[in-house]
Amino acid sequence: MSTLEDECFLEVGHNNDIREHTSIHRSSKSTDRTVIGDGNLIMGACHIAHDCKIGNNNIFANNTLLAGHVEVEDYVHTAGATVIHQFCHLGSFSFLGGGSVVSHDVPKYMMVAGDRAELRGLNLVGLTRRxxxxxxxxxxxxxxxxxxxxxxxxxxxxxxxxxxxxxxxxxxxxxxxxxxxxxxxxxxxxxxxxxxxxxxxxxx
Missing domain, CATH: 1.20.1180.10 (Udp N-acetylglucosamine O-acyltransferase, C-terminal domain)
Structure with a gap:
């Protein structure tokens, strides 16, 4: 029989568009929670693992995969088939190129690409649009x-x-x-x- 100590949590905000075949895991323990903020577009076949913290107005393209405990701020945009290592932080207004394997933090406003992902400059298009x-x-x-x-x-x-x-x-x-x-x-x-x-x- 389940007890309060066994419960794990997922908190999803408002106006999120979560598309087909996406998986989102609850927290790994009762003292934490997986959090999805407001206004996010999470496209098909994405994965958001346990204890991730997702902010607001992010766009995850198809097959974006987030390992456990990843933190994403606001207005982050990933291209398709992007993989993010556990415990990484993605700063606001950053852009992750398609097929990137991100194993370290991406600071605010920056653009990364490659395997392993490297800084490629500022996300100038995203900054202008915002x-x-x-x-x-x-x-x-x-x-x-x-x-x-x-x-x-x-x-x-x-x-x-x-x-x-x-x-x-x-x-x-x-x-x-x-x-x-x-x-x-x-x-x-x-x-x-x-x-x-x-x-x-x-x-x-």
Whole structure:
């Protein structure tokens, strides 16, 4: 006979479109819950495993597979046949290319693709569609270049480049830039997986 301690939970919000052959698991224990927010489009044959936390207004294309304990913020878009490793975090307004295998966090506003998925820049199309201003996008592009696309990768470590942007008086005044920087920092917390790999470009 089932007891309260045996119960596991799934919480689904409003105005979600969940298509055919999708599977969504309840939490793995009674003290947690799997959560689907509001306004999400979850296309055919997707899988959302136990204890995932899905925000609002996300689009998961066909055969997107989320392992357990994945957290997805808002306005995330995956292309088809994308696979996300357990405990990964997907930041708001990010885009995951088709067939990607994502084994680390994807920070806010960024685009990843490949096996294993690498950062491929900012999700510029998504940011424009969601109403980000030209100035916001320009500031995000400048911050991204300073962190990930430096002319001399021996000049400063990744952490030093990140700190330089955090200390830049102009860029740090832009809320979107602050949010992106915080998203990157959060990914390196003790219980997190770090961010997806990125390629060192020398500008040539």
């Amino acid at each position: 109403g980000f201003s030209i100035e916001e996008i320009r500031s995000l592009k400048t911050a991204y270049r300073k962190i990930f696309i430096c002319a001399d990768i021996t000049a400063a470590s990744f952490d030093e480049r990140l700190a330089q942007v955090e200390q830049h008086e102009g860029m740090i005044q832009v809320p979107a830039v602050r949010a992106m920087l915080q998203s990157i920092r959060d990914s390196f917390a003790e219980d997190r997986r770090g961010i997806c790999k990125y390629r060192h470009w020398n500008g040539s």
